[in-house]
Amino acid sequence: MKKDQNQTPLLDALTAYRKQSPAYFRIPGHRYERGISPRWLEQVGGAIFGYDLSEAEGLDDLHNPQGVIREAQELAAEAFGAEHSYFLVNGTTCGNEAMILSAAWEGETILVPRNAHKSILMGLILSGARPAWLMPRLLDGGLVGGVTPEAVEEGFARHPQAKGVLLVSPTYYGLCSDLKAIGEICHRRGALLLVDEAHGAHLGFSDKLPPGALQQGADLCAQSIHKVAGSLTQSSLLHIQGKLADRTRVEQSLRMVQSTSPSYLLMASLDAARCELALHGERLMDRACQLADKARRAIREIPGMECLGGELVGQGGVAAVDPTRLVFSAAGLGLTGYQLQELLYQREGVTLELADQRYAVAVITAANTEEEICRLIEGIKNLVRERGKRLQAEASPRPLSQLSQPPLPGIPPMVCTPREAWGATREDVPWSQAVGRIAGQALAPYPPGIPTIYPGERITEEIWAYLENFRKKGYPIHGAKKNLQVFSCIRE
Missing domain, CATH: 3.40.640.10 (Type I PLP-dependent aspartate aminotransferase-like (Major domain))
Known part of the structure; x- marks a missing residue:
């Protein structure tokens, strides 16, 4: 019942x-x-x-x-x-x-x-x-x-x-x-x-x-x-x-x-x-989808802007896309996702959930208003119209060459489980000397945000070279200490 x-x-x-x-x-x-x-x-x-x-x-x-x-x-x-x-x-x-x-x-x-x-x-x-x-x-x-x-x-x-x-x-x-x-x-x-x-x-x-x-x-x-x-x-x-x-x-x-x-x-x-x-989930979610669809269609009409959606289904293991997540890019204008997020907040009073090297993400819910959707759309239009490609120089630019994604390295060999790695004695070593050592921490470069190394895995030459490429180019690497000058390894 x-x-x-x-x-x-x-x-x-x-x-x-x-x-x-x-x-x-x-x-x-x-x-x-x-x-x-x-x-x-x-x-x-x-x-x-x-x-x-x-x-x-x-x-x-x-x-x-x-x-x-x-x-x-x-x-x-x-x-x-x-x-x-x-x-x-x-x-x-x-x-x-x-x-x-x-x-x-x-x-x-x-x-x-x-x-x-x-x-x-x-x-x-x-x-x-x-x-x-x-x-x-x-x-x-x-x-x-x-x-x-x-x-x-x-x-x-x-x-x-x-x-x-x-x-x-x-x-x-x-x-x-x-x-x-x-x-x-x-x-x-x-x-x-x-x-x-x-x-x-x-x-x-x-x-x-x-x-x-x-x-x-x-x-x-x-x-x-x-x-x-x-x-x-x-x-x-x-x-x-x-x-x-x-x-x-x-x-x-x-x-x-x-x-x-x-x-x-x-x-x-x-x-x-x-x-x-x-009681009202269907109506609320329909409204969220309607608001997101309005924003997505408008963003796609702005020159230089990209906004992802259902076209991703069938690509890269994607079986479905949540339409209430607005994933958009101004790479065509010479802007990273970080810059787009920063500028929308500082100049247009619009705050976004997430940004990476290429994309920015807005979370649309039924609690958003038509007025907020319009502010997002108009904010992007203002940035495009008033600043165009000059914005890159005004927002701590990251060169767009960084947006190219090198092939992912293979998964490194696991020497011990994450639990064993957690309990092991660790020491910081110069990053230049990390090849062959067992990782005591995880490192995840962005994009794509997939950890390249997990605790307990051995750092191969391939893994080191992949991460070194990110470090040299100034990519964000989550988990890195001191711009990856040192790395936490398990003492052997």
Whole structure:
């Protein structure tokens, strides 16, 4: 029997408790709107503190939910199409860690893409599992595409005992892998499909959007509801479906990685966001798609501008594209994505989510207004019209020759697991002497943002030369110290 989604049991319980206003001798230390910094009260107000409660009477316990939190999680499971859903107060980071902890342990193998979020590396360190790396495909311009079913088949051929596959879909740029086909490959082998769906909580709520991970057979997926669906930052959900995932182990893993003082503000915001999605999700997502489509069409008409979209499907392992992610470039005007982001903010009062050497990314949600979309479009037009190619010299330019993407090197040999590397003694060595050493850190040059080296891997001459090319040209390299003059290696 379907549940009534027009209810918010946890939010309502907090409201009722606040109205009751008992004399309070519990944690946290403030007392409703009292005991708060006057500066905070002056600038923000104090009402939100009235809902910042702990496991008081009638408010349940996240780590042993029997009441309103359990009811709220059950409503979330139904709304998102899961069998069980769990509130996350440490973000999708802890969801990714829990998925890995529940799926593979020390000595066991899991297939992981090289472009995995750093929380997945943390999950590998916590679990001791051995990653077998999958290389995502690249698109023109250096953009990371999807992991193909063929790559997953090859991964299982090399590692037939792998416990599962963990994929990032959609990516930060809204690009989705073929989860349905990959899920079928996993399930034929009795292996799990785990999905870091941090950027895809809205998928599946409209036929204008790609299907979500659960709709395509994922056994476990973690979603950042706060990124696109209106809950507070750091609040996420972890979903389970099917019989392959061990629910008990998932719950035990969550207790390891979640705070023992969970924020009721975060959980109540998840409860409210779920209600809104369940009741009005299709209308809201249709509106977001409409706004994004308006912006995409307008940007494509601006001379020198490029805006990606559905034409990417079928290329580079991309099975679907989230239309609410605007990925656009002014390379035709001699501008990097970094410059475009900087100029739009400084000169036009428009802030974007992300930029790299070629592209800038705007996240469109139903909360955006027509006026904001017009500001984005007009801001780009103003930059093109008023400055043109002269902008490159005025915004700390990075030469456009840097936009060319050299071929990716091969995956280096793994000497020890990420967990073993984490526990090893490390030392900084001059980068010029790093060939042959075992990496104690990860390095990810942009573009494409795929880590070239992970902790525990040996630095080959090919890897060193690839990274040295980035260093010499001034490419951003995430994880680099002192412009990569030194590198953290494991002491042997």
